[in-house]
Amino acid sequence: MTGRVLKPARLTAADVLRVGAVGLRARRTRVVLSALGIAIGIATMVAVVGLSMSSRADLMSRLDRLGTNLLTAEAGKDALGQEVKLPKNAVAMVERIGPVQQATATAQVDVRIRRSDVVPEEQPAGVTTQAARADLLTALNATVAKGRWLDGAGERLPVTVLGAVAAERLGITEPGEKIMMNSRYVVVVGILSPVELVPQLDRTALVGFPAAEQYLGFDGHPTTVFERSPDASVDDVRAVLARTVMPGNEGSVKVSRPSDALAAKAAADKGLTGLMLGLGAVALLVGGVGVANTMVISVLERRQEIGLRRAIGATRGAIRLQFVTESLLLSALGGTAGAALGAAATFAFATAQGWAVVVPLWSLGGGLGATLAIGVLAGLYPAIRASRLEPTVALHAA
Amino acid sequence: MTVIELRAATKSYPGGVHALRGVDLRVGQGELVAIVGPSGSGKSTLLNLIGTLDRPTSGTVRVAGHDVGALSDSRLAALRARHIGFVFQHFHLSPGRDAVDNVADGLLYAGVPLKERRSRARVALERVRLGHRLSHRPSELSGGEKQRVAIARALVGEPDLLLADEPTGALDTASGEVVMQLVHELHARGTTICVITHDHEIAASLPRRIRFRDGAVVSDSRSGEAAS
Ligand SMILES: Nc1ncnc2c1ncn2[C@@H]1O[C@H](COP(=O)(O)OP(=O)(O)OP(=O)(O)O)[C@@H](O)[C@H]1O
Ligand SMILES: [Mg+2]
Numbered sequence: 001m002t003g004r005v006l007k008p009a010r011l012t013a014a015d016v017l018r019v020g021a022v023g024l025r026a027r028r029t030r031v032v033l034s035a036l037g038i039a040i041g042i043a044t045m046v047a048v049v050g051l052s053m054s055s056r057a058d059l060m061s062r063l064d065r066l067g068t069n070l071l072t073a074e075a076g077k078d079a080l081g082q083e084v085k086l087p088k089n090a091v092a093m094v095e096r097i098g099p100v101q102q103a104t105a106t107a108q109v110d111v112r113i114r115r116s117d118v119v120p121e122e123q124p125a126g127v128t129t130q131a132a133r134a135d136l137l138t139a140l141n142a143t144v145a146k147g148r149w150l151d152g153a154g155e156r157l158p159v160t161v162l163g164a165v166a167a168e169r170l171g172i173t174e175p176g177e178k179i180m181m182n183s184r185y186v187v188v189v190g191i192l193s194p195v196e197l198v199p200q201l202d203r204t205a206l207v208g209f210p211a212a213e214q215y216l217g218f219d220g221h222p223t224t225v226f227e228r229s230p231d232a233s234v235d236d237v238r239a240v241l242a243r244t245v246m247p248g249n250e251g252s253v254k255v256s257r258p259s260d261a262l263a264a265k266a267a268a269d270k271g272l273t274g275l276m277l278g279l280g281a282v283a284l285l286v287g288g289v290g291v292a293n294t295m296v297i298s299v300l301e302r303r304q305e306i307g308l309r310r311a312i313g314a315t316r317g318a319i320r321l322q323f324v325t326e327s328l329l330l331s332a333l334g335g336t337a338g339a340a341l342g343a344a345a346t347f348a349f350a351t352a353q354g355w356a357v358v359v360p361l362w363s364l365g366g367g368l369g370a371t372l373a374i375g376v377l378a379g380l381y382p383a384i385r386a387s388r389l390e391p392t393v394a395l396h397a398a
Numbered sequence: 399m400t401v402i403e404l405r406a407a408t409k410s411y412p413g414g415v416h417a418l419r420g421v422d423l424r425v426g427q428g429e430l431v432a433i434v435g436p437s438g439s440g441k442s443t444l445l446n447l448i449g450t451l452d453r454p455t456s457g458t459v460r461v462a463g464h465d466v467g468a469l470s471d472s473r474l475a476a477l478r479a480r481h482i483g484f485v486f487q488h489f490h491l492s493p494g495r496d497a498v499d500n501v502a503d504g505l506l507y508a509g510v511p512l513k514e515r516r517s518r519a520r521v522a523l524e525r526v527r528l529g530h531r532l533s534h535r536p537s538e539l540s541g542g543e544k545q546r547v548a549i550a551r552a553l554v555g556e557p558d559l560l561l562a563d564e565p566t567g568a569l570d571t572a573s574g575e576v577v578m579q580l581v582h583e584l585h586a587r588g589t590t591i592c593v594i595t596h597d598h599e600i601a602a603s604l605p606r607r608i609r610f611r612d613g614a615v616v617s618d619s620r621s622g623e624a625a626s
Contacts, residue, residue, distance in 0.1 A: 006464070006473040006474075006476040006477050007476055008475050008476040008479065009479065009508055010509065011507070014512070015506065022492065026492075026494040305492065309503075310475070311449065311484045312478065312484070312503060312506070312551070313475050313480070315471060
């Protein structure tokens with residue numbers, strides 16, 4: 001024996017982890033149950049963030065594909081409340097605006113649509129008729145799902161192309177069938193895929209401008225003008241669009257940017273995401289309380305182990321570290337399982353929706369960070385209690 | 399050289415319990431001491447003071463030249479980790495882990511690396527004649543074997559001082575004899591040992607006996623100088 005200064009040895013990191021894991025390995029059921037709370041919280045948060053990011057990314061890529069440079073000018077009502085009509089040459093005038101690359105139009109046509117004249121049915125709710133220019137499809141980045149579009153001779157013939165919803169409401173699944181417009185049979189030559197930028201068109205039966213004038217008593221005045229220009233010029237065009245289509249009466253023209261509606265949807269989703277994140281945080285908090293509870297009980301049960309460790313040379317600090325590590329491992333276990341679960345849920349759901357899967361690293365990192373913080377917080381009080389136990393008292397309770 | 403020295407050491411608990419009432423005691427290096435006395439006479443309290451698990455209410459306790467009352471908690475822990483080994487009546491083994499891991503824990507807080515802890519643990523288990531039970535868990539061992547594992551854990555760090563509180567108290571006679579044989583072997587190798595016992599035969603077989611009653615030493619006898 002020497003009179004040397006006594007200095008306690010420091011445990012290596014590996015030993016700290018090993019000692020911290022001892023208590024967990026001995027009580028597996030309890031460990032799984034209390035880690036479960038943390039796992040549920042983290043999984044919720046990771047999945048909520050992942051799904052909201054995935055859906056937003058999907059929306060962004062759709063906007064990218066559809067373009068955000070489309071503007072519409074729609075005829076509204078004048079100061080006296082009278083429906084106004086755009087001039088027949090509105091499209092030509094819009095084409096004359098410098099940056100405009102493409103302009104087209106649709107027009108509301110007052111027509112009574114029925115499935116057939118045999119059964120006196122009511123007009124299907126919400127299906128209207130519109131005259132459409134042949135270049136409408138390309139301007140809107142819309143596609144035909146079945147059959148063909150109103151190009152070539154189709155523009156002048158008594159035929160129609162139905163929007164997706166209109167086709168469904170009329171009960172038409174294949175081109176070639178006929179519907180009645182006023183008292184005339186019209187062949188359905190095509191059915192459109194949903195028009196993402198202008199969903200109103202999904203509920204219409206489209207007819208060529210010349211055909212509408214010839215067969216449906218249409219006066220040839222457009223109601224909505226669509227135009228595209230380079231992204232940088234959108235604001236400039238917007239400033240003059242109403243004045244151009246309706247010189248002298250621009251107040252009765254409503255100009256809008258259809259892509260704004262899609263972007264607004266992304267913003268609306270944010271509120272829900274916040275709510276779900278809040279729920280996840282509550283679950284996480286409850287999980288943290290569960291871990292703290294488990295640790296407090298663990299310390300009470302393991303007084304003898306603590307006393308023995310003190311007898312074989314553990315400092316108070318070493319005991320504290322042991323229990324904080326144990327709590328940390330416990331909640332890290334839940335956190336890791338939760339992050340994996342959340343990522344898997346995001347993957348499954350986003351894939352089912354046809355979205356690209358986005359699980360941001362910051363959400364995984366944030367989740368694990370929160371887990372570790374909870375582990376330390378939940379473990380600190382029990383650990384301090386453990387370290388304050390008198391070794392003699394702890395050994396007593398045999 | 400004096401390993402243990404108590405001067406007027408007292409220990410009182412709240413409520414007027416005087417577990418030790420002024421004990422003076424010296425134990426030299428290499429001694430093997432039996433501590434005997436009726437239940438409640440203060441034997442365990444004394445052993446806790448010597449083992450630095452507790453501090454005296456008044457008086458001084460010196461172990462290996464260090465004044466226990468003057469050392470910080472972490473210094474005391476280091477003293478226990480390097481110089482003192484404990485054996486308790488109820489073994490205090492870690493239930494889920496095998497004999498080697500339980501014994502290796504005896505070196506954990508002395509800063510010995512894992513591989514060396516394990517290899518030294520195997521050697522210590524051989525010494526207590528448990529070489530054939532290395533990977534058994536406590537639940538797979540008899541009481542006597544458990545106590546031998548606990549002894550291996552206490553001696554794996556080659557302590558200068560071994561303190562045993564009724565090491566045979568929970569064992570049958572045969573197992574108790576094996577344990578005492580190990581104690582004698584350690585003594586022969588120069589370790590200073592204090593053993594609390596209620597067993598008269600065991601007490602009589604040890605070279606020095608300190609008898610307690612009501613927290614005070616009532617007799618301190620040696621069986622011939624040759625024994626120490
Ligand atoms: N933590 C404590 N608080 C209060 N009193 C205590 C405490 N520990 C021991 N005592 C009391 O101190 C006295 C001595 O106890 P101690 O454990 O030293 O006896 P002992 O000689 O070891 O007895 P036994 O042979 O039964 O183990 C007893 O009266 C006991 O009740
Ligand atoms: Mg006792």
